[in-house]
Amino acid sequence: MDHMEHLTPDGADHLDRPDHFERQLTLLMHGTREQSPFDARRRERLRAGVRTHRRVRAARRAAGSVLAVAGLGLGLFLWPHGHTEDRPSAPRPRPASSPTSVPDAPSSPPVSPSAPPTVPATSLSAPPDEGPATSEPPITSGSSATTGYRPPTATATAGSPDTGTTPPAGARVSETAVASDDRSSPAGPNG
Amino acid sequence: MEQTRAGEYDAFVAARWSxxxxxxxxxTGGDRHRAEDLLQESLVKLWFVWPKVADEAPEAYVRKVLARAAARSARRRWWGERPVAELPETAAAGDMSATVAERSRLEAALAQLTPRQRAAVVLRYYQxxxxxxxxxxxxxxxxxxxSHAARGVARLRRLLADVIEPVG
Known part of the structure; x- marks a missing residue:
């Protein structure tokens, strides 16, 4: 059993005492080896396998690169939209003060169009050359330049300048503001 | 560099192929075609790691790849190993040499083991x-x-009782 003698130093943990069957099995496995040379056909087949494996690896690498670029592009495409739309908007401007306190506070001009009587004054004092396209001008009787912008009823009553039925826009806003102030006051007639 | 690598690789494969x-x-339990496929896969993998393992233990690398691939591929359905109670083929006297008959009997017995048992027995008693x-x-x-090796050997004792006669 020369064959078993060279086994024992390394395989002492399992081959220290092989029985007869194990020794015969070892000999049988070694003795039945068939000589099969590495011929040209096998060599060519092995090289073809290497080439195929190399192509598969290159294809996998290319596919991985394409996927990475596509993912990066998709991320960059989605990133700015999400950033701008998710940003919270600034709070709406609020009136500097309540409408009833505006006359007492001349230093703070109102910002909201629903305020205060100083807004019509501004629009009334606007220069005439701004024209009716930008703001509704005050109605002046006898002015032919503004008759085209008036409603037909205003034209019919244009002959009486003192009893004009169409007040200026600023005046209407001012009256509305005052009326709303009167309605909102708790000391109203109804209430 | 590539030529040197290919030359060393070819020399190793030619020397250790048998x-x-x-x-x-x-x-593989004697399946010649499957054995050739497994060895081909293992040697292809060896080619790509040859610069790393050439100076150390290329045969150990091939052995590991072979054993693991055999255990893994044997679980695939299309290999279709089905254990049977009796060995499907017996050596017929006169039509084969004694060595071929013993090899066939051994491979038929190994085919009856589970892939893990077969791998453990082969690595232990052949390698x-x-x-x-x-x-x-x-x-x-x-x-x-x-455990795999012990169970495999115990089963081989029954299957090869007439080939390896116990010591009287």
């Missing part, structure tokens, strides 16, 4: 590896490898 092919045949290296090659604990 041993590795016999190992593959034992690991002469200790239990620790068998476990390392198969990627399992030492106790598991020892």
């Amino acid at each position: 041993v590795l092919f016999h190992l593959a045949r034992l690991l 002469d590896l200790p239990d620790r290296q068998v476990a390392q090659t198969l990627g399992c604990p030492v106790g598991t490898a020892r």
Whole structure:
């Protein structure tokens, strides 16, 4: 059993005492080896396998690169939209003060169009050359330049300048503001 | 550089082909075509790691790849191993030499083992590896490898009782 003698130093943990069957099995496995040379056909087949494996690896690498670029592009495409739309908007401007306190506070001009009587004054004092396209001008009787912008009823009553039925826009806003102030006051007639 | 690598690789394969092919045949239970496919896959993998393992242990690398691939591929359905109660073929006297008859009987008996048992038995009794290296090659604990080998040998005792006669 020369064959078993060279086994024992390394395989002492399992081959220290092989029985007869194990020794015969070892000999049988070694003795039945068939000589099969590495011929040209096998060599060519092995090289073809290497080439195929190399192509598969290159294809996998290319596919991985394409996927990475596509993912990066998709991320960059989605990133700015999400950033701008998710940003919270600034709070709406609020009136500097309540409408009833505006006359007492001349230093703070109102910002909201629903305020205060100083807004019509501004629009009334606007220069005439701004024209009716930008703001509704005050109605002046006898002015032919503004008759085209008036409603037909205003034209019919244009002959009486003192009893004009169409007040200026600023005046209407001012009256509305005052009326709303009167309605909102708790000391109203109804209430 | 590439030529040198290819030359060393070809020399290794040419020198060890016969041993590795016999190992593959034992690991597959005598299936010649499957053994050739397994050895081809293992040698292709060896080509891509050749610069790393050429100076160390290329045969150990091939052995590990072969054993693990045999155990893994044997679980695939299309290999279709079905254990039977009796050996499907017996050596007919006169039409084959004694060596071929013994090899056929051995391979038929190995085919009756589970893939893990077969791999453990082959690595232990053909490759002469200790239990620790068998476990390392198969990627399992030492106790598991020892158990696989012991059960495989116990089954081979029954299957090869008429080939390996007990000592009287």
